[in-house]
Amino acid sequence: MYAAELVEVTKRFGPVLANDGIDLAVARGEVHAVVGENGAGKSTLMSILYGLHRPDAGEIRRDGRTVALRSPADAIRHGLGMVHQRFRLFPGLTVAENVVIGAEPVRAGRIDRAAAARKVAALSERYGLRADPSALVGGLPVGVRQRVEILRALYREAEILILDEPTAVLTPGETDRLFEVLRTVAATGVSILLVTHKLSEVMAIGDRVTVLRQGRVTGRFTTAETNADELVNAMIGRSLAPSAPKRARPVREDPVLEVRDLTIHDADGVARLSEVSLSVHPGEIVGLAGVAGSGQRELIDSVTGLRGAVPGVFLAGTPVLAGRDPRVAYVPEDRHGRATAPGMSVAENILMGAQRELSSRWTLPTAAVKRRARDLVDRFAISAASVDVPISALSGGNAQKAVLARELTRPSRVVVAEEPTQGVDVGVRERVHALLLAARDDGAAVLLQSSELSELRDLADRILVLYEGRVVAEFPGDATETDIGRAMTGATA
Amino acid sequence: MTAPALARRVVVSAPVVAVAGALALTTLVMLVVGVDPTLAYPALIRGAVADGNLEYTVAAFVPTLGMALAFALPLRAGEFNLGGDGQLAAGGVAAAALALLVPLPPVVAVVLPLVAGALAGGLVAAVAAPLSTRLKIPAIVSTLLISTPAVALASYLVRFPLAEAGTGIAQTPTLPDAAHLPFLGGSGYVTIGLPLIVVLTGLWLYADGRTVTGYEIRATGQNREFARYGGVRVDRVAAVALAGGGAFAGLSGALIVLGPPYRFVDGALTAPGYTFTAVAAVLLASARPVVVPLTVALLTVLQVGGQGMEREAGVPSQLTQIVQGLIIVIVAVLATLQARRRR
Ligand SMILES: Nc1ncnc2c1ncn2[C@@H]1O[C@H](COP(=O)(O)OP(=O)(O)O)[C@@H](O)[C@H]1O
Ligand SMILES: [Mg+2]
Numbered sequence: 001m002y003a004a005e006l007v008e009v010t011k012r013f014g015p016v017l018a019n020d021g022i023d024l025a026v027a028r029g030e031v032h033a034v035v036g037e038n039g040a041g042k043s044t045l046m047s048i049l050y051g052l053h054r055p056d057a058g059e060i061r062r063d064g065r066t067v068a069l070r071s072p073a074d075a076i077r078h079g080l081g082m083v084h085q086r087f088r089l090f091p092g093l094t095v096a097e098n099v100v101i102g103a104e105p106v107r108a109g110r111i112d113r114a115a116a117a118r119k120v121a122a123l124s125e126r127y128g129l130r131a132d133p134s135a136l137v138g139g140l141p142v143g144v145r146q147r148v149e150i151l152r153a154l155y156r157e158a159e160i161l162i163l164d165e166p167t168a169v170l171t172p173g174e175t176d177r178l179f180e181v182l183r184t185v186a187a188t189g190v191s192i193l194l195v196t197h198k199l200s201e202v203m204a205i206g207d208r209v210t211v212l213r214q215g216r217v218t219g220r221f222t223t224a225e226t227n228a229d230e231l232v233n234a235m236i237g238r239s240l241a242p243s244a245p246k247r248a249r250p251v252r253e254d255p256v257l258e259v260r261d262l263t264i265h266d267a268d269g270v271a272r273l274s275e276v277s278l279s280v281h282p283g284e285i286v287g288l289a290g291v292a293g294s295g296q297r298e299l300i301d302s303v304t305g306l307r308g309a310v311p312g313v314f315l316a317g318t319p320v321l322a323g324r325d326p327r328v329a330y331v332p333e334d335r336h337g338r339a340t341a342p343g344m345s346v347a348e349n350i351l352m353g354a355q356r357e358l359s360s361r362w363t364l365p366t367a368a369v370k371r372r373a374r375d376l377v378d379r380f381a382i383s384a385a386s387v388d389v390p391i392s393a394l395s396g397g398n399a400q401k402a403v404l405a406r407e408l409t410r411p412s413r414v415v416v417a418e419e420p421t422q423g424v425d426v427g428v429r430e431r432v433h434a435l436l437l438a439a440r441d442d443g444a445a446v447l448l449q450s451s452e453l454s455e456l457r458d459l460a461d462r463i464l465v466l467y468e469g470r471v472v473a474e475f476p477g478d479a480t481e482t483d484i485g486r487a488m489t490g491a492t493a
Numbered sequence: 494m495t496a497p498a499l500a501r502r503v504v505v506s507a508p509v510v511a512v513a514g515a516l517a518l519t520t521l522v523m524l525v526v527g528v529d530p531t532l533a534y535p536a537l538i539r540g541a542v543a544d545g546n547l548e549y550t551v552a553a554f555v556p557t558l559g560m561a562l563a564f565a566l567p568l569r570a571g572e573f574n575l576g577g578d579g580q581l582a583a584g585g586v587a588a589a590a591l592a593l594l595v596p597l598p599p600v601v602a603v604v605l606p607l608v609a610g611a612l613a614g615g616l617v618a619a620v621a622a623p624l625s626t627r628l629k630i631p632a633i634v635s636t637l638l639i640s641t642p643a644v645a646l647a648s649y650l651v652r653f654p655l656a657e658a659g660t661g662i663a664q665t666p667t668l669p670d671a672a673h674l675p676f677l678g679g680s681g682y683v684t685i686g687l688p689l690i691v692v693l694t695g696l697w698l699y700a701d702g703r704t705v706t707g708y709e710i711r712a713t714g715q716n717r718e719f720a721r722y723g724g725v726r727v728d729r730v731a732a733v734a735l736a737g738g739g740a741f742a743g744l745s746g747a748l749i750v751l752g753p754p755y756r757f758v759d760g761a762l763t764a765p766g767y768t769f770t771a772v773a774a775v776l777l778a779s780a781r782p783v784v785v786p787l788t789v790a791l792l793t794v795l796q797v798g799g800q801g802m803e804r805e806a807g808v809p810s811q812l813t814q815i816v817q818g819l820i821i822v823i824v825a826v827l828a829t830l831q832a833r834r835r836r
Contacts, residue, residue: 306722324724338722341715352712352723355705362704 001064003028003191004049004080004160009058011044015385018044020215021058026160031182031192033206033223035199037235037425039383039395040212042195046162049193050082051075081153082162087145091138095131096120099151123151127184143174150181154190161185164195168423179205197235197425199228211235236427254317255279256445257303257414262312264298264469272298273469280445282413285436287460287477288449291488295469296449300416303447304330315414326353329407329444333419335396339403342392346384347373349391350406380405381431397428404435415439415446421455433459453481507779507827508788515819519812533806537813540801541794550797552682552752553765556581557796558690558789559745560771562697563614563738565785567632568775569701570734571714572625574618576636577742577768579643583617584610584743585750586647589665589757590655592672592750602671607747614743615736617643622732632735644763651759663759674751686748693741694786701782710734742768766814770796773817776824792817 002025011019018041026032034042047053049060051069059066062078069075072082089098096117105115120133129147131140137148146166153161163182167175182205186192196202202209203223211219211234219234257280264273273295280286290296301307305325313320315327324330332338340349350373351358358369373387382401384394391399400420408415417436421429436459440446450456456463457477465473465487473487523530541550560577567574574580588606591597597605617639624635648663657666674684701707712720713730721727745767750757774792778784799813 323726324722326724330722332722338718341712341719343715344712348708348712351708352719355708359705362706364703364705364708366703 002026002061003030003063005061005064006045006049007059007061009045009048009055009060011041011048011053011055013044017215019048019055022212022215022217024210024217026191026193028159028191029186029189030207031186031194031205033202033209034193034195034212035197035202035209035231035235036212037197037427038397038423039214040235040425041215042212043164045212046082046164046193046195049075049160050080050162076156076158079157079159080162081156081158081160082164083146083149083153083166084164087149089137089145089148091136093137094133095135095137095140095148095151096133098137098148099123099133099155101152103156119155120151123154127151127154127181127188129154129181142169143177146170146178147181150185154185158190160191160193162193162195165197165423166194167196167198167201175201199231199426202231203228213237232426235425253282255281256316257447258314258317259299259303260312260314262299262302262310264295264302264307264310271469273302276466276469276471278464278471280414280447282443282445283440284461285440285446285448285459285477287456287463288447288466289451289453289456289463289484289488290466292451294466294488296418296466298469299466300330300418300447300449303414303416304328324353326410327412327414329410329412329415329439331403331407331415331417331420333422333449335399335403335423340391340399343390345388346377346382346391346394346402347387350376350387350402352406353410354406376405376409377402380435397424400424400428401431404432408435408439413444415444416449417446418449419451420448421450421452453484456484457481507824507831508777508784510827511777511820511823512791514823515816518819519816522812522815523808528806528808533802533808536805536808537795537798537802539798540805541798546797546801548680548682550793551687552684553797554790554793555684555686555690556745556749556767557770557774557793558694558786559741559748560767561774561785561789562690562694563618563740563742563745564768564772565738565775565778565782566697566710566741567618567731567734567738569707569714569782570710570731571717572731572735572738573631573633574621574636574735574738574742575633575768575772576618576621576638576640576643576739577771578763579636579640580614580617580739580742581746581749581762581768582644582647584614584746585757585762586650586655586746587613587743588747589668589750590650592668593655593665596669597671599671602669603674603751606672606751607744610747610750611740611744614746615740618739618742619732619736622728622735626728626731632731636735647757648759651757655757657756665757668751668755672751673755674748682753684748684752686752690745690748691786693744698782706730706733765796769814770817773821776821779824779828792820 004026006022006024009019009022022045036042044053048055051072051074060069061067067078069078099120100116105112105119107115117133124131129151131144131147131151137145166178170178182192194206206223209221209223209231210217211231213235259276259278262273262276263271266272276299288296302310302313303320305320305323309322310320315325336342347370351369355364358365370387377384377387380401382398382405384398391402394402420432420436436446436448448456448460460477462477463475463479463484464471465484467488467490472490475484520530523533540546560581563577563580564574588610591609592602592606618636620639621632621635624630625632651665652663655665657664674686677683677685677687709720709725709730712723712725713727717727746762749762770792774788775785777788795813795816799810802808803810
């Protein structure tokens with residue numbers, strides 16, 4: 001008997017068949033990975049299991065009995081817990097308060113805060129989920145917030161824990177810690193459903209794997225008996241092309257992007273960047289490594305003009321323009337923050353930045369705008385029902401391709417890419433890498449910021465390491481991850 | 494979309510649900526307080542459209558539509574302009590002052606006060622822009638804060654420097670004939686303000702959907718950080734949108750003053766509650782600009798008809814304000830539910 005089963009689950013969103021007769025069964029105490037490209041239907045399936053969506057057909061069983069899950073409250077009652085892609089915590093409350101909220105221990109009609117803190121401390125002890133019960137959630141790093149979400153589910157005695165892409169927001173170290181926790185939790189008999197699209201993680205922690213593609217199951221594997229190639233085949237229906245060879249082409253031309261002695265203080269007078277100098281030449285990719293918050297944000301905002309007119313930043317020999325320098329193509333990291341306006345159509349999102357060039361005086365040539373968008377959707381293989389649908393209807397990978405389509409078709413010789421493959425699957429990642437390499441080969445100067453060292457090593461000709469606002473090291477593109485990683489922690493070679 | 498599907502979509506759409514719900518609740522209130530709805534509603538309709546009342550309804554439609562634009566335009570940029578009353582009064586007093594103090598030739602005597610009214614309204618609204626962009630006081634608060642002193646200033650000007658001498662009534666003298674808005678056709682109420690505001694509404698709809706400025710305003714409203722990243726000068730766009738909204742309010746004030754009874758009567762601009770009705774109409778249109786004229790028409794009928802209902806059926810006209818309030822509440826609830834369902 002399985003702890004939870006989804007039987008022939010089908011779910012449509014308008015014309016999109018997000019889940020098409022999916023069967024999935026999770027055994028007690030098992031870590032079950034669910035993998036698939038962006039838009040494969042993973043989140044939808046998990047939302048159905050957690051009562052957030054109603055399936056159009058099919059059923060859900062718990063311990064062999066069919067259950068009706070009309071809301072997350074129903075799901076919680078049936079022993080399900082979920083850690084969402086975006087956390088749902090109250091920043092102004094403490095860890096303990098966030099954990100017990102909605103099911104607070106009560107004494108004499110009042111919330112028993114001491115008991116709450118005690119229970120939470122006991123839970124975190126038991127599962128190795130280290131978190132200070134009295135700390136305010138708002139001040140905690142992402143990895144710890146995620147632990148709070150897990151604690152919340154365990155506090156409600158979840159027997160099935162669903163995690164939707166939990167590692168997308170974590171550093172490699174935090175990911176390792178999370179996996180240790182998940183193993184401990186599974187050992188107590190809790191079943192874990194782990195959604196991811198990183199194959200290394202599947203191989204590292206999964207007992208079994210279910211692969212989804214276009215809403216259907218395209219493979220079921222036992223981790224011990226499969227390999228990454230087999231999984232990739234099931235995920236994208238073909239094998240990956242070997243990664244593009246790097247060229248050791250000497251760069252002779254003058255740099256198009258130059259930063260000289262850039263120092264930036266924040267509002268409190270703390271230096272965020274100190275005497276940073278770098279140059280990027282046409283036809284090269286310069287990688288930017290560093291732990292989060294080492295000055296990447298300030299550097300990139302200076303280079304793109306978004307920080308205003310900053311002395312010491314030059315594009316093709318002239319100072320950067322305040323606002324947004326149109327000479328820079330910029331792929332921002334957070335698709336929901338900067339890169340898109342979710343409520344606007346695909347065409348209107350692709351238009352941003354080009355609206356003035358495309359228009360004669362005041363009037364926006366709507367037909368031409370749509371034609372151009374359609375053209376880019378085709379060229380960049382973006383799957384969208386039409387260019388009139390809101391961009392929020394696209395899967396993350398397709399939205400990212402739309403952002404790249406917009407930016408890489410700007411008439412610019414400098415490309416700034418920030419975590420360009422965060423939260424996208426292997427197929428899209430391959431495509432994004434090919435696009436960046438093609439831009440480089442066309443003579444663009446590319447500044448690539450990534451927290452994935454393997455990505456920097458795959459693409460960059462040189463890698464600069466930022467630490468506490470300074471460039472502390474420069475490596476050739478084929479340096480080892482160990483060396484780069486050491487520089488990222490500030491250890492001098 | 495098939496015809497039945499389209500029909501279903503219209504019937505269950507937020508505006509229809511809100512109006513139906515509000516009317517149902519109002520009916521309930523009538524029954525509770527002992528008013529016969531079968532008398533009250535016909536009285537309401539008659540009060541709005543019968544016996545020459547239609548003209549009066551159309552005349553009230555003009556400033557309400559103007560005030561709706563005053564709220565809707567900044568809303569597209571994500572700014573809530575709740576200071577309509579102040580902008581309306583400023584526009585009215587500017588138009589009256591110009592018409593009274595500066596002798597102008599025909600035509601110019603109408604056009605210039607209208608322009609002055611729009612400028613004054615725009616100026617009052619624009620004061621809120623730096624407060625929100627620099628001092629981070631949200632426009633929803635700053636516009637409201639500035640509104641009260643603006644209304645008071647207009648009131649002071651009307652009572653003292655511009656007051657009609659010797660009557661002791663808080664109003665300006667009648668404006669010179671050249672400044673009177675011509676009537677439309679044979680009407681005694683409806684002036685050329687109607688075609689003017691209709692044309693301006695059309696221009697706004699066109700600008701919203703088909704111009705660079707409209708696009709940048711919408712982008713700013715949808716995601717300010719996205720617009721900024723795209724090179725849009727978001728602070729300026731927000732200021733322009735607020736000022737534009739204020740200009741519509743100021744123009745509405747000028748249209749009222751230049752129409753019958755051709756003077757600024759203290760309180761006459763703000764007492765009918767155009768601003769509130771307009772806010773309700775725009776929210777009812779739930780982010781669909783083309784629908785705004787329709788919702789304005791609907792609420793104007795309710796508003797004017799309410800007075801007829803009071804005369805004939807003895808139902809206090811405040812009841813129509815309850816309807817408007819309920820509509821806003823229902824629209825807000827529906828929007829929240831929808832957002833929750835989308836998660
Ligand atoms: N609420 C929704 N409304 C409309 N379409 C949706 C909704 N949620 C998901 N989809 C669509 O369903 C498909 C599957 O999406 P999702 O389950 O999020 O995939 P995954 O998590 O594997 O990336 C995608 O094409 C997506 O655009
Ligand atoms: Mg997903």
